[in-house]
Structure formats: C-alpha cells, structure tokens
Amino acid sequence: LTQKQIKTKLSGFNNYPEFNCKLIRPEKYHDLVPVLPSCIARGSGLSYSDAAINEQGSVISTTRLNRFLSFDCDQGILVAEAGLTLREICEVVVPNGWFLPVIPGSSGVSLGGAIAADVHGKNHVHAGSFSQHIAWIELITACGDRLHCSSSEQSDIFWATVGGMGLTGLISIVSLALKKIESPFMRISTTVTPDLGQTLARLEDASCENTYSVAWLDGYARGVVTTASHVAGDEEVALQKKQWPEAISIPFKFPFNVINSLSIYGFNYAYYAAQKSRSVPYYLSYQEYFFPLEKIKNWSFLYGKNGFIQYQCVFPSAHALMGIQELLEFFQRHGVICALIVLKKLGQSNQASLSFAKEGITIAIDIPFSKKIFDILESADGLILKYDGRVYLAKDVRLTQANFFQMYPNYLLWKKIKYQVDPKNIFQSALSTRLLL
Amino acid sequence: MNKLILKKRSVVILGASSAIAKGCCKALAEQGATLYLAGRNLTELESLANDLKIRYAIETHYGFFDAENFDSHPDFFNEVCKVLGEIEGVLLAFGYLGNSQNIFDFSEQKNILNRNLIGSVSILSLFANYFEKAQRGFIIGISSVAGERGRSKNYAYDAAKSGLTTYFQGLNQRLSRKNVRVITVKPGFVDTPMTFGKTGMFLVADPEIVGRRIIKQLFLRKDVLYVPWFWRYIVLVMQCIPEFLFKKLSF
Numbered sequence: 001l002t003q004k005q006i007k008t009k010l011s012g013f014n015n016y017p018e019f020n021c022k023l024i025r026p027e028k029y030h031d032l033v034p035v036l037p038s039c040i041a042r043g044s045g046l047s048y049s050d051a052a053i054n055e056q057g058s059v060i061s062t063t064r065l066n067r068f069l070s071f072d073c074d075q076g077i078l079v080a081e082a083g084l085t086l087r088e089i090c091e092v093v094v095p096n097g098w099f100l101p102v103i104p105g106s107s108g109v110s111l112g113g114a115i116a117a118d119v120h121g122k123n124h125v126h127a128g129s130f131s132q133h134i135a136w137i138e139l140i141t142a143c144g145d146r147l148h149c150s151s152s153e154q155s156d157i158f159w160a161t162v163g164g165m166g167l168t169g170l171i172s173i174v175s176l177a178l179k180k181i182e183s184p185f186m187r188i189s190t191t192v193t194p195d196l197g198q199t200l201a202r203l204e205d206a207s208c209e210n211t212y213s214v215a216w217l218d219g220y221a222r223g224v225v226t227t228a229s230h231v232a233g234d235e236e237v238a239l240q241k242k243q244w245p246e247a248i249s250i251p252f253k254f255p256f257n258v259i260n261s262l263s264i265y266g267f268n269y270a271y272y273a274a275q276k277s278r279s280v281p282y283y284l285s286y287q288e289y290f291f292p293l294e295k296i297k298n299w300s301f302l303y304g305k306n307g308f309i310q311y312q313c314v315f316p317s318a319h320a321l322m323g324i325q326e327l328l329e330f331f332q333r334h335g336v337i338c339a340l341i342v343l344k345k346l347g348q349s350n351q352a353s354l355s356f357a358k359e360g361i362t363i364a365i366d367i368p369f370s371k372k373i374f375d376i377l378e379s380a381d382g383l384i385l386k387y388d389g390r391v392y393l394a395k396d397v398r399l400t401q402a403n404f405f406q407m408y409p410n411y412l413l414w415k416k417i418k419y420q421v422d423p424k425n426i427f428q429s430a431l432s433t434r435l436l437l
Numbered sequence: 438m439n440k441l442i443l444k445k446r447s448v449v450i451l452g453a454s455s456a457i458a459k460g461c462c463k464a465l466a467e468q469g470a471t472l473y474l475a476g477r478n479l480t481e482l483e484s485l486a487n488d489l490k491i492r493y494a495i496e497t498h499y500g501f502f503d504a505e506n507f508d509s510h511p512d513f514f515n516e517v518c519k520v521l522g523e524i525e526g527v528l529l530a531f532g533y534l535g536n537s538q539n540i541f542d543f544s545e546q547k548n549i550l551n552r553n554l555i556g557s558v559s560i561l562s563l564f565a566n567y568f569e570k571a572q573r574g575f576i577i578g579i580s581s582v583a584g585e586r587g588r589s590k591n592y593a594y595d596a597a598k599s600g601l602t603t604y605f606q607g608l609n610q611r612l613s614r615k616n617v618r619v620i621t622v623k624p625g626f627v628d629t630p631m632t633f634g635k636t637g638m639f640l641v642a643d644p645e646i647v648g649r650r651i652i653k654q655l656f657l658r659k660d661v662l663y664v665p666w667f668w669r670y671i672v673l674v675m676q677c678i679p680e681f682l683f684k685k686l687s688f
Binding site: 029 | 454456478480481484485487488491492629630633
C-alpha cells in the first residue's frame with residue numbers, strides 16, 4: 001500500500017530545527033497505518049520540539065482525522081479521533097456544561113499530541129496531567145494492530161504511550177472524561193509579590209486554595225500570582241466594560257527581533273503596574289483566560305526570523321527557591337534575554353515513565369533564538385540536575401542523551417515496552433534519533 | 438423566488454467522504470439541514486455522520502451508494518426517500534481521477550467515464566424527476582475545470598467532466614422552469630487526496646472554504662460557479678488558445 005506523499009519543510013512551533021520531510025496525510029480512518037521504513041505521527045505540530053519531524057522516514061499528519069465519534073452529554077464522556085483539537089472540543093462541550101479537565105497553554109493542540117506529551121495545565125495539583133482523564137485510547141502499533149489501551153487494559157503500553165512522544169505507535173482514537181462546569185466564565189484574582197521567595201510561597205498557597213494558579217516573573221524576581229476558578233451557576237458575572245478587539249494579527253515575520261531587553265523591561269514594568277493596581281476579582285471568558293496569546297495571531301513573528309525557544313524545567317519543591325534563583329542569575333550572567341517567565345505548581349507525578357510532571361515548581365522561559373544559546377542551556381541542564389529537576393521534552397530541541405537519562409530515571413522501563421510494541425523501531429522522530437530512544 | 442431555508446430540510450450528499458463534500462456538509466450543517474451521507478466506505482460515513490451530529494446538533498443518516506453500480510440506484514433512491522421523507526436537495530460530489538499507471542487503457546478509461554459521467558447521469562435522473570414533480574429543490578453538481586479543455590495527461594477524465602458540465606446545462610434549462618435550482622461547480626485545484634502530493638499544483642484552495650463558497654451560492658444567483666473564483670479567467674485564457682498552439686503546450 002503506497003500513500004501519496006509530499007516533500008516539505010517541517011518543524012515544531014518555534015521553527016527550529018527545520019527538516020525536509022516526507023509528509024503523508026490520511027483522509028480516512030483506515031488509511032492511518034504505519035509506514036516503512038520509519039514514521040512518526042504529527043498532530044497540530046505545536047510542540048516546541050523536534051518530536052513531530054522525521055528526516056529519514058515519513059511524517060503522518062492526523063489533521064484530517066479529527067472527527068467527533070460520540071459524546072455522552074449526561075456522563076461527559078467524549079470519543080474522538082486523535083487529530084481533533086482542544087479548541088474544537090471546547091466549542092462543542094462548553095455549551096453543554098462540560099469542560100476539558102486539563103488545558104495546556106495552546107488550544108490548537110490535538111488530542112493525540114496532548115497524550116504523547118502528557119500535557120499539564122494550571123490545575124496540575126488537583127487534576128494531574130491530561131492523560132489521567134483518558135478513559136481509553138486506540139493505538140495502532142508497528143505491526144498494524146489496533147490496540148485498545150487504558151490504565152486497566154494493556155496498561156503498560158498505555159503508560160508508555162502517555163508522554164511517549166508518539167514513539168509507541170499511532171494514537172488513532174481517544175476517549176476522554178470531561179469535567180462538569182456551571183458557567184463558561186472564570187473568576188480571576190491577582191496578587192503582586194515583591195520577591196521570588198514570596199512569589200513561590202504565594203503560588204504554593206494559591207494552588208491549594210484555587211482551581212487554577214500561575215505566577216509570572218519579571219526577570220528581576222518581582223512577580224504576579226494569578227488564580228482562577230470556574231464561576232458557579234448562580235454567581236453574577238460582571239464582565240469588564242473595555243472590550244478588546246477580536247484578534248490582532250502580526251502580519252509578517254519581523255526582519256529583526258523586537259523582543260530585546262529594553263522592550264521586555266518596558267512590557268514587564270507596565271504589566272506589573274497594571275496588575276498592582278488591580279485588586280478586586282474580575283471575570284473573563286474561558287477563552288480569554290486560558291488562551292490569551294491567541295488574541296494576537298502569529299505572535300511568534302515578533303521574535304523575528306530567528307524565532308525563539310522555550311526552556312521549561314521542573315524543580316522539586318524543596319529546592320525550587322534555590323534552583324530558580326540560581327537559574328535566573330545564571331541566565332543574567334550570560335546575557336540571556338528572558339522574555340517571558342511563567343511558574344506553575346505541579347502535584348504528584350503519574351505512572352508514565354516519560355511524563356514530565358513531577359511534584360515541584362515548573363518554570364518556563366521564552367528566549368530569543370541564537371546559536372550560542374545551546375551551550376548556555378547545556379550548562380543550565382547541569383544546574384537542573386544538581387537540584388534533581390528535569391527538562392520538558394515537548395519544549396526541548398537540544399537536550400543531550402546523557403542528561404536525559406539522568407533526568408528520566410524510569411527511561412529503561414519505557415524502553416522495555418517500546419521494544420516490546422515496536423521491536424524494529426519503526427516509530428522514529430528527530431527527537432528519538434537525538435536522544436537515541 | 439422565496440428565500441431558501443435549510444433548517445431541518447433534507448439534503449443528500451453523494452460521495453460524502455470526498456474532501457469538498459466534507460466542506461459542503463459543514464456549511465449545510467451550520468444551516469441546520471438534515472443530511473444523508475452516501476458513499477462506499479461505511480466506516481468513514483459513520484464517523485462523518487457522528488461528527489456532524491455532535492458538532493452541529495443536526496440529524497444525520499448514512500448509507501451505501503456505488504456510482505458505478507447503476508442497477509442499484511433505484512433501490513438506493515427509494516431507501517433515501519423512505520428515510521428522509523421529503524428531499525430538499527442533492528449534492529453530487531463523487532469523482533474518480535483514474536489510476537495513472539494505465540490511464541490510456543480502455544479498461545481504466547471506462548471506469549473513469551462510468552463513475553464520473555454515467556453514474557452521475559443515472560442517479561441524477563431519479564432526483565431530477567423527483568424535484569420536477571415536487572416543483573422545488575436544488576441539485577449541486579461538482580464538475581471540474583478539467584472539463585473545459587482536454588489535455589494529454591488524463592483526457593478521459595476531462596471528457597467525462599466536460600460531458601457532465603453539458604448535462605448540467607441541459608438539466609438546468611429543463612428544471613429552472615419548475616422552480617428547481619441547478620448549480621454547476623467547477624473547482625480548480627483544491628487541497629484534496631486527488632491533488633495531495635501531485636506536482637505542478639499551484640494556488641491550492643482549502644476544501645472547507647470551497648465547501649462554504651458552494652453552499653453560499655444556494656442563497657445567491659449564479660448557475661455556474663468557479664471555485665476559487667480566479668479559475669474562471671484561467672479557463673478563459675485556456676479556451677482562447679488555438680488548438681495548433683495548445684497541442685504544443687505541456688500542461
């Protein structure tokens with residue numbers, strides 16, 4: 001069986017690295033099959049990594065396999081093809097009083113991608129990561145079998161697929177347990193904090209008391225902790241009068257990077273001041289709260305044609321203050337521009353060997369791209385290892401094999417299952433080649 | 438003419454798993470139409486029917502239809518009538534480009550003509566008579582810009598689509614007097630499995646946008662619709678080139 005393919009340049013969301021790949025795009029459920037000699041599934045292509053590109057073999061796009069298959073409105077159980085995006089799910093389930101149990105920062109992410117990277121949200125302490133709400137998945141393995149997997153059925157394969165970056169097979173169908181909500185609106189509060197210690201303390205408290213919480217740092221350790229909860233059915237929602245334009249679009253890639261230390265300083269100063277003057281809780285629609293960046297189309301163009309990379313890692317709570325402080329000082333010393341710094345509290349990890357989330361504080365930093373950044377980040381990896389932390393594979397393009405093995409000590413357990421379901425190593429990506437998974 | 442209302446009205450989609458049909462289905466579903474999806478791949482049709490039902494809260498049905506099996510068409514038509522009761526419109530969206538390995542053999546050219554032309558004529562005759570009697574309804578036929586000029590690559594397909602276009606012209610003249618709309622759609626390059634991975638494609642259009650444009654035409658007045666619109670002018674240029682020159686061109 002040969003499927004039509006096109007040769008095209010593919011990369012992750014941050015446009016680095018970019019490879020010439022053979023792209024296949026099945027339109028029908030039965031056309032979704034593994035392709036020899038090697039292949040990798042690609043959902044929306046939004047990870048900040050090299051997980052959905054493959055230079056040697058083929059890349060199988062699931063964008064056309066995005067159908068809702070069933071939706072039980074009473075129980076909140078959804079069954080859909082893996083190419084369906086979280087945005088489309090919200091559009092359908094929110095009017096029926098249901099919500100995604102875990103929402104990452106981008107709504108364009110596909111169901112398959114959300115499982116492969118085992119994404120987390122601002123409610124990890126309470127809800128865990130995305131895959132902990134999966135009722136079952138159908139996985140197409142290397143030999144073409146369609147396996148029904150869940151945490152109780154073929155559970156070792158299920159947990160190897162969760163966080164497995166697509167390397168155990170093609171996720172074709174997903175069944176997801178939704179969460180009940182009474183209103184599409186969110187009630188939001190912010191607190192400003194003068195230093196890192198207080199930011200972390202406030203984040204710890206806030207994440208216990210509220211459904212969602214996140215902290216923002218301005219690079220000089222001043223912070224803003226934002227918490228949010230779903231509005232109850234009988235609560236009156238006072239929406240802000242000031243209406244933002246529907247969406248603004250950055251029309252082209254800037255020829256140079258407009259994100260520099262000066263513009264960052266200005267933005268951070270203004271943001272901090274704006275949040276400081278804000279005290280009463282305010283209300284936003286769920287879209288405005290969860291996906292603020294989608295108001296600005298192509299915002300990544302602001303970084304110019306070199307783009308940017310994101311560095312996300314987690315420090316165990318006991319070392320979080322030391323670790324983050326040391327990391328930020330390290331970056332400052334090396335002149336790294338930290339455009340956007342976001343902290344989240346993570347709860348207990350799950351059984352998945354390659355899942356990122358573990359108990360502690362995660363820090364995500366947007367950094368304008370430059371060649372010298374890789375050496376700096378490799379030194380930063382050492383710092384993270386020192387504090388028993390790890391780097392998020394879905395946000396990484398350059399982690400070394402040695403550091404990866406230390407950060408993910410359960411890797412060998414995963415490798416055993418990988419060998420069992422894919423002995424000939426058909427499922428490969430640039431990421432798996434780099435880390436020799 | 439009264440303004441067309443599609444809410445809860447039934448539309449039959451022939452060749453429903455084709456990419457352009459999927460785009461049209463979405464646009465029809467947004468109007469609240471009841472859809473009957475027909476085609477050969479029942480697993481696909483079931484997924485599509487469920488998807489449309491869940492996304493748009495509409496009623497959907499699906500059933501087996503094979504354009505090439507002409508004898509089965511009356512039974513299929515009766516089945517559709519039984520399920521839907523009254524039919525408001527039909528969208529003819531199936532098509533077959535042929536297998537490039539043996540595109541110049543009669544066996545393959547026969548398949549191309551049977552599926553694209555005879556199959557359409559066979560099933561549409563039933564719908565046409567039904568709509569003529571009902572004095573209402575619409576027929577949307579997806580032909581192709583390929584039918585505007587025969588080319589060396591796949592002239593059996595070009596001939597079939599050319600025949601289909603001519604068939605729609607006559608059908609339109611007959612049925613327009615009976616308050617039935619006939620719209621001929623001539624898509625250029627659309628991002629479908631038919632064109633995916635082919636070389637020499639340019640200005641390829643998104644099938645969802647194409648589908649929307651087609652259904653929008655139900656509320657407007659055109660009889661012949663080129664999608665994307667600029668294909669009208671590409672075709673115009675193509676038709677103006679005299680044969681002695683055209684035969685030397687390589688496209």
